[in-house]
Amino acid sequence: MELEKAKDRGVSSILDQEGFKDHSASRLKRALLLLREHGVLEIVNRVRKQGLKASISFIGRNIRHSIAANASKRFDRALGVDTAGSLQLEYLTIESPNASHGTEAVSTSSKSFDWMLKNLPGPLSDYTFVDIGCGKGRTLLLSRGYGFYRAIGVEFALELVEIAQRNLVTINRDFPGGASVVHRDASLFDYPRGPLVVYLYNPFGPEVMGQVIQNLATHLSSCADDCYVIYGSSNAATLTWFEPLLAETDLFEQCPTQPMPLFWDAVRTIHYCVYRRKKDTQASHMQRASTSNPE
Numbered sequence: 001m002e003l004e005k006a007k008d009r010g011v012s013s014i015l016d017q018e019g020f021k022d023h024s025a026s027r028l029k030r031a032l033l034l035l036r037e038h039g040v041l042e043i044v045n046r047v048r049k050q051g052l053k054a055s056i057s058f059i060g061r062n063i064r065h066s067i068a069a070n071a072s073k074r075f076d077r078a079l080g081v082d083t084a085g086s087l088q089l090e091y092l093t094i095e096s097p098n099a100s101h102g103t104e105a106v107s108t109s110s111k112s113f114d115w116m117l118k119n120l121p122g123p124l125s126d127y128t129f130v131d132i133g134c135g136k137g138r139t140l141l142l143s144r145g146y147g148f149y150r151a152i153g154v155e156f157a158l159e160l161v162e163i164a165q166r167n168l169v170t171i172n173r174d175f176p177g178g179a180s181v182v183h184r185d186a187s188l189f190d191y192p193r194g195p196l197v198v199y200l201y202n203p204f205g206p207e208v209m210g211q212v213i214q215n216l217a218t219h220l221s222s223c224a225d226d227c228y229v230i231y232g233s234s235n236a237a238t239l240t241w242f243e244p245l246l247a248e249t250d251l252f253e254q255c256p257t258q259p260m261p262l263f264w265d266a267v268r269t270i271h272y273c274v275y276r277r278k279k280d281t282q283a284s285h286m287q288r289a290s291t292s293n294p295e
């Protein structure tokens with residue numbers, strides 16, 4: 001019922017597999033429509049108005065967008081899943097005061113994901129992979145190649161949770177601890193025990209991020225578990241507020257990484273950082289624990 005309502009609100013032109021308005025699919029069609037409705041002269045006029053350099057860069061962006069959108073669809077067809085598209089949150093069912101701080105649902109490209117995760121040391125067989133704002137759950141599918149013990153996605157949009165859960169049916173058995181999606185606002189998520197890799201692909205603004213980082217810090221202060229945080233965003237400016245927020249906890253140090261190259265399966269190149277829990281914060285926790293419980 002809710003799903004039908006959301007579809008109705010979102011339907012106007014191009015729809016994804018589930019019938020939701022998909023911004024990633026409409027670019028080429030929009031260009032063809034413009035050509036058909038206004039003719040070549042209008043295009044020439046627009047190029048004149050914008051300048052040649054800006055027009056070439058605009059066309060380049062759109063070509064890249066179309067190639068990446070096709071790569072996404074190929075990925076989905078190969079696995080029999082639905083992870084493609086760029087869905088606007090305003091058309092989805094979200095019961096959270098944080099809805100307006102969330103970003104659109106776009107999945108991390110598979111090459112971008114591999115580039116970021118190669119910064120983690122192996123083996124990861126004790127680790128739980130957590131994607132905060134997991135969208136349709138593509139990273140959970142991708143993470144099975146890394147030998148994680150378990151994968152958990154956290155997502156607040158009902159329709160995305162349902163799609164992600166359907167996607168996971170095919171891979172659940174690939175993780176000894178299973179793969180699951182939690183339908184919850186990220187600021188209310190309780191982290192599981194054991195070593196963690198927390199993945200954030202620009203899910204929301206600093207208002208929500210502050211709370212999410214605070215919760216992670218509180219969780220880590222109660223245990224000595226290892227923890228990596230991977231933060232990525234196609235907008236480099238978000239790193240300028242993310243880094244100080246994480247630094248405030250004094251729990252993490254940044255790992256050296258290589259900038260991400262341009263991948264043909266990605267709409268945009270991701271700017272990212274990888275952080276590791278400082279060893280001394282783990283050691284001091286163990287020391288505190290042994291002092292309070294000498295046995």
Ligand SMILES: C[S@@+](CC[C@H](N)C(=O)[O-])C[C@H]1O[C@@H](n2cnc3c(N)ncnc32)[C@H](O)[C@@H]1O
Nearest residue numbers: 102105106107108133134135156185186201203
């Ligand atoms: C850019 S997408 C990333 C999708 C996925 N992590 C990936 O990399 O493929 C951001 C996602 O975060 C979700 N999101 C935004 N704010 C949230 C919140 N407060 N709690 C849970 N999910 C949220 C959005 O619904 C969207 O699906």
